[in-house]
Amino acid sequence: MPRTRRMPTATDTTMKVDIGSSTDVPETTDTAPTALPADSAAVRHGATLWGNAPYLLLMTGKTGQLVGAGVAAFAVPLVAFAVTGSVFLAGVITAVAEVGVLVVTLPAGMIADRVDRRRLIIVCSAIGIALWASLAITDAAGALGGWQLAATLAAASAVAAFYGPAETASIRFVVRPEQLGSAMAAMQGRSAAASLAAAPLGGLLYGLSRALPFVAGILGYLVAGITALAVRAPLNDPPSSEQASGAGSIAEGIRFVLGVPFLRLGVVVFAAINLAFDGVVVGVNLHLVAAHTAPLAIAMVDVAVGITMIAGSVLAPTLVKRFPTGWLAVACLIPSGLGAVGMAVTDDYAGYIVWSCVMTAFIPTVNAGLLGYAAAITPLSLQARMSSVVMISSLAVAPIAPVIAGWALPTLGVPFTLGAFGALLLASTVALGVARSVRRIGRPGTWESDALTAAAG
Structure with missing residues (x-):
């Protein structure tokens, strides 16, 4: 879109x-x-969209991840300029953040179709927490450098590239086909609201401390991981023994x-x-x-x-x-x-x-x-x-x-x-x-x- x-x-x-x-x-x-499948979450929980617990948990987790990542992303160019003192290097660091997405998008989709998506979301959340925590800790200690910032951002964008297809494909597995239009519309509103909230919240937190926007990134993935843990329904079919x-x-x-x-x-x-x-x-x-x-x-x-x-x-x-x-x-x-x-x-x-x-x-x-x-x-x-x-x-x-x-x-x-x-x-x-x-x-x-x-x- x-x-x-x-x-x-x-x-x-x-x-x-x-x-x-x-x-x-x-x-x-x-x-x-x-x-x-007859035992899928979409069949068992699909009487109404808002009564579908797996869908609501996935939506909540992704909303938390979007807000946290948006707040952190807002601060990235500001932090990059602060640690390098160069507008050009700040731009380069910001651009490097997109490299991870470009490199792993295709394999991320393949992996999300081959492994347990619930576990993949949990693993991505744990890695995301570790990455944003490394930035928050080193920046609070005054030890954050440009190379670490660029490498960590590239890794964080790669994690997000794995998380996205896993969450999107999971939504399809827990929502009835006739409810998908409404489900996707709700996801559109969620994304718009998260983007709307991220910039002012990021500015507020950055004004208090350079490390706080990264803490928001930690909390976002924490919400995503906890909600994924709470999902009890399967989010994909069992892996085939004849996988390519x-x-x-x-x-x-x-x-x-x-x-x-x-x-x-x-x-x-x-x-x-x-x-x-x-x-x-x-x-x-x-x-x-x-x-x-x-x-x-x-x-x-x-x-x-x-x-x-x-x-x-x-x-x-x-x-x-x-x-x-x-x-x-x-x-x-x-x-x-x-x-x-x-x-x-x-x-x-x-x-x-x-x-x-x-x-x-x-x-x-x-x-x-x-x-x-x-x-x-x-x-x-x-x-x-x-x-x-x-x-x-x-x-x-x-x-x-x-x-x-x-x-x-x-x-x-x-x-x-x-x-x-x-x-x-x-x-x-x-x-x-x-x-x-x-x-x-x-x-x-x-x-x-x-x-x-x-x-x-």
């Missing part, structure tokens, strides 16, 4: 997947979507993604949408910085967007239930493109706030529908690998948007730069709209039958 840099988005912040109709799924016995090798397992996930027509399209189109979103957000932020806008005023743009996305998350379940998902996603992306173009034709601070809210208002609906449908018809054994394979495209474009925006703003001007990104967003929306595999996606009540039809085929 659309990633943005400063604006809080889906987590959970990537435009991940939308899969076409049942006839688009490769007809192999290894990857055909299957119905939920590690490389073969990753290749199986890649073959599945490439074997689905919409996913082949989505890997490219979603990357373009994410590039456009990132470009607009970074472009506006850089323009406001260059215009000597007060930092608090810049932060208020993020606050307004966060509130808008929370409101959109509340509305999303109703929209997803009432309208076919394919057409709904395309319709909801149109305001995003118009909002991006609107920011290109305004040079007013209030206008940036308004158009930013327009651009992100219906993104929770897009994410809830597409992620819910993807999870509903993807085989339980391939959930994490599918997620990680598609996520690679978003991670690949993440470093590109700042480079393009940083070059284009002074060279081509603000209107042309933002307008170009807005045009890319609208063109990507049109590409989705003309795709037959998108147009055929129905309401949540049809998702499970799509999966069963594919399995029968």
